[in-house]
Each structure stands twice: as structure tokens, then as C-alpha cells.
Amino acid sequence: MAAGEPPETEAERRAALLREITGEGGFAFVASEEKAAGGDSRAAEAAREMAWEQLHSGPWSEVGPAWRDAYALACLHVARLRQAADRPAALRALDMGLIMGGNLLRADLEAALARIVAEPGDGGGEDDVGEESRWWREGLDRNRDIADALNILPAKSLSCKKVERRSCISLEEFMCGYFLCESPVIISGCIDHWPARTKWKDIQYLKKMAGDRTVPVEVGKNYVCSEWKQELITFSQFLERMWSTGCPSNLTYLAQHPLFEQIKELHEDIMVPDYCYAGGGELQSLNAWFGPHGTVTPLHHDPHHNILAQILGRKYIRLYPASVSEDLYPHTETMLSNTSQVDLDNIDVKEFPKVENLDFMDCILEEGDLLYIPPKWWHYVRSLSISFSVSFWWRATVLPSKGS
Ligand SMILES: O=C(O)CCC(=O)C(=O)O
Ligand SMILES: [Fe+2]
Structure with a gap:
């Protein structure tokens, strides 16, 4: 991609997004992103944590929009690396991306969620269905x-x-x-x-x-x-x-x-x-x-x-x-x-x-x-x-x- 041209591929889009994050933090984030692409889920987690810290560094209204997008991107990565072995963790990462992340990658998060939701899950535990339903009706x-x-x-x-x-x-x-x-x-x-x-x-x-x-x-x-x-x-x-x-x-x-x-x-x-x-x-x-x-x-x-x-x-x-x-x-x-x-x-x-x-x-x-x-x-x-x-x-x- 030549300088000044809009990004075309997903990788370019992400790189452009990450470049928006200026300073040392931004470069460190890119570095951990690259490792994650190689399969290092610890690096993806670290990237997510780094963006998370930025989301909590001051009043919500003052959080830079690029950090919210970066958080969503890191969540997508974590979910991709976790989805086979740990469905709940992947779902949580994607939901967190939707709730706390920016809008840029919303469609990607939704598509990833739709894929995981389509697979059967346990719905959250083995409660006593009869008793629970009675409590619910009485409530x-x-x-x-x-x-x-x-x-x-x-x-x-x-x-x-x-x-x-x-x-x-x-x-x-x-x-x-x-x-x-x-x-x-x-x-x-x-x-x-x-x-x-x-x-x-x-x-x-x-x-x-x-x-x-x-x-x-x-x-x-x-x-x-x-x-x-x-x-x-x-x-x-x-x-x-x-x-x-x-x-x-x-x-x-x-x-x-x-x-x-x-x-x-x-x-x-x-x-x-x-x-x-x-x-x-x-x-x-x-x-x-x-x-x-x-x-x-x-x-x-x-x-x-x-x-x-x-x-x-x-x-x-x-x-x-x-x-x-x-x-x-x-x-x-x-x-x-x-x-x-x-x-x-x-x-x-x-x-x-x-x-x-x-x-x-x-x-x-x-x-x-x-x-x-x-x-x-x-x-x-x-x-x-x-x-x-x-x-x-x-x-x-x-x-x-x-x-x-
Ligand atoms: O249902 C509630 O507790 C509050 C609802 C409310 O404030 C609203 O709909 O604007
Ligand atoms: Fe209200």
C-alpha cells in the first residue's frame, strides 16, 4: 500500500489503525500484534491489556477513539486464538470488544460472534431446572x-x-x-x-x-x-x-x-x-x-x-x-x-x-x-x-x- 492510499486488505487496515496510536505505546502494540499473528496468545492478551489500560487512563470521554478500536482489534485476536479450546473465553472477549471497543471493527466482532454462537454451548451450567423455573415464575x-x-x-x-x-x-x-x-x-x-x-x-x-x-x-x-x-x-x-x-x-x-x-x-x-x-x-x-x-x-x-x-x-x-x-x-x-x-x-x-x-x-x-x-x-x-x-x-x- 502506497503512503496516503486507503488500506485494502485486513492486514493493511489493522496496520493503519495501529499507526493512529502515536508514541511508544503504539509501536509496542504493533510488535505484540505481530507475535499474536504467529500464534502467541500471550502477546494477544498483552495487547488487549495494554489497550484496556488506555481505556481506563482517564475519563471515558477523553479516551482516544483509536485506543477503543485497538481494544476491539485485540479482543478479536484473543477470540480467534481461543475459540477452539475455550468457547466461553472467546465469547467474552468478543462481547467485551462490542461493549468497550470502538465502532471500526464492530462488523468483524459481530461476524465472529455469529460463528461461535451458531455452535452449541451449555447455556451456563447445570442448575436445578425445576426449582429455578419455579423461583422465576414466583418472582x-x-x-x-x-x-x-x-x-x-x-x-x-x-x-x-x-x-x-x-x-x-x-x-x-x-x-x-x-x-x-x-x-x-x-x-x-x-x-x-x-x-x-x-x-x-x-x-x-x-x-x-x-x-x-x-x-x-x-x-x-x-x-x-x-x-x-x-x-x-x-x-x-x-x-x-x-x-x-x-x-x-x-x-x-x-x-x-x-x-x-x-x-x-x-x-x-x-x-x-x-x-x-x-x-x-x-x-x-x-x-x-x-x-x-x-x-x-x-x-x-x-x-x-x-x-x-x-x-x-x-x-x-x-x-x-x-x-x-x-x-x-x-x-x-x-x-x-x-x-x-x-x-x-x-x-x-x-x-x-x-x-x-x-x-x-x-x-x-x-x-x-x-x-x-x-x-x-x-x-x-x-x-x-x-x-x-x-x-x-x-x-x-x-x-x-x-x-x-
Ligand atoms: O425502568 C427503569 O428502571 C428506568 C427506565 C428509564 O429511566 C427510562 O426508560 O428512561
Ligand atoms: Fe429515564
Whole structure:
């Protein structure tokens, strides 16, 4: 390849990518890459570690994109060298490449994953299938009794204004009645045909589809607590933790993760609701929220229109309009400025006196419901049972006529 010409072969493409990494570190990386091509898996691991260190050398937003691509490349290499002898390690390397790596080699990672996934795996262990399935069914059914549910909800829950509930309305009705005036609504009865509604009820199916795959989870009471952390574990390990831990400080939540970009087999079980095309919509992100009962997403707002689809289990959701933002005491640091300082489960009325008397809307989102959350509306979410929701965030090109 002549200088200045675009790379053509895979080797050239990689060499060009690695040249983007300037300085000594870059050359060392190239050297270990060459050894890896000769079959030295230790060199591939070393290259992966080197890139990993770079990903953790400062704030995520300041990590050079070439290092993220280099990390993905090293993951591809590790997986290629491991795939014959150690399928779980190869899968983990590729998932890590997808989760933490850059976009340049995404297609290569996906193709390698598709090849390995096509071969049979063990789905993650020899658990007692009968007992596990019973735990799963009971977990999904928890807190059906409204009196039980009220015991664990913040004060005044379900005593104020309930979110309006409509049955499978047309797109036009949604536009005129809710989207254009930015008003929340629950729409029931329109996702019953999604394969996820039946297939995901079977824990063995989920384990088969995703058991060996690595996913990021959040551990701790919620993301504003100091003991909160993130971990990367397999989907099966996540299910085992759900099964074995009841303690809130150890709650593990697979939250706000683009799981369906990573595990295509699960993507086939859901559909984008037509409502997400309201306003000339452009889908921004599709995220999974999967966890045991008792997970809490603290009061916060997001910039996009949101349809939150409740696929398994049930959740309590409280909503405050954007117009009362100042009375909800947003955090002052930029990173958390979309999150309220108020803990709705234990309101400190001395510090946050304005919250107590604010009107809100709330609801219990039942299995099979969709909830429309308009942009900037504050929401607090608590799972009442094992729960799997999917959020569809979109940006509209037609602007709603604020509050009309
Ligand atoms: O379900 C949850 O825990 C939070 C969902 C959420 O915040 C969202 O969809 O924007
Ligand atoms: Fe949110």
C-alpha cells in the first residue's frame, strides 16, 4: 500500500489503525500484534491489556477513539486464538470488544460472534431446572396484591393523579391526545403478539439465547449511592445472582444497556412500536432494563420521547412534569444534572421542602403495557417483581406544541 492510499486488505487496515496510536505505546502494540499473528496468545492478551489500560487512563470521554478500536482489534485476536479450546473465553472477549471497543471493527466482532454462537454451548451450567423455573415464575408474580405493593412504595403513591390508561389507540389518537401536548399515557394490549411476551417467560429460553454472553450490570441500591458500582458478568451469572441475593445493597440491575444490538437473537423477539414514529421520529436508542424486584431508578429526566415497554413483571412509576424541575432540586454537577437530589423513598423535608406538596402522576405498569414518557418529564421507577422492560427513545422532527 502506497503512503496516503486507503488500506485494502485486513492486514493493511489493522496496520493503519495501529499507526493512529502515536508514541511508544503504539509501536509496542504493533510488535505484540505481530507475535499474536504467529500464534502467541500471550502477546494477544498483552495487547488487549495494554489497550484496556488506555481505556481506563482517564475519563471515558477523553479516551482516544483509536485506543477503543485497538481494544476491539485485540479482543478479536484473543477470540480467534481461543475459540477452539475455550468457547466461553472467546465469547467474552468478543462481547467485551462490542461493549468497550470502538465502532471500526464492530462488523468483524459481530461476524465472529455469529460463528461461535451458531455452535452449541451449555447455556451456563447445570442448575436445578425445576426449582429455578419455579423461583422465576414466583418472582414474576410477586406483589400482585395492591396492598402488598403499597407497603413498599414511596409515601402518597397511587393517591394522586393516575396516568391515563388507553387500550391500543391509533397512532393518530396518540399524536393528538398525548404526543403533541406532551402528556403521559399507558397504552395496553398492543404488544401481546411480540414473541418476547411468551418466550421470555421461560428462563431456560433466556439462558439458551444469552446465558454465555457478557453484559454490564449495576450493583448497589441505585446509581446515586456511593457504594454503587458496575460489573461485567455473564447473563447466567446475573440470573444466579438474582436468584441468590435479596439484599438491597447487593441488588444487581442490567440497566440501560443496548442489549439488542449485542444479542441479535433477543432483538427478534421485540418490535419497534408504531408510536415511536410520531413526529417524524428517529429512533435514538433501545435499551434493556432487567432485574429483580426492588430495583430503583431514582428521579431523573431524559432528553427524548420514550415508550417504556413492560415485557415481564410490573413496575411502579412516578412522573413529574418538566415545569416543576426547580422544585425537584436537580444535582448541580453536570454529570448528574438530570437527576434529583431528593430520595423519594425517604424524603428529607427539611432539606427539600418543596417536594412534598408537588402534584405528580403515577401508575403501576403491568406486563404488556407501554408507557409514554414525554421528553424532560421526571420519572422514578421501582420494580415490584422480577421485571424486564425495554425503552425506546426517539427524537421527533415535528415539535410538540408545549402544554397545549
Ligand atoms: O425502568 C427503569 O428502571 C428506568 C427506565 C428509564 O429511566 C427510562 O426508560 O428512561
Ligand atoms: Fe429515564
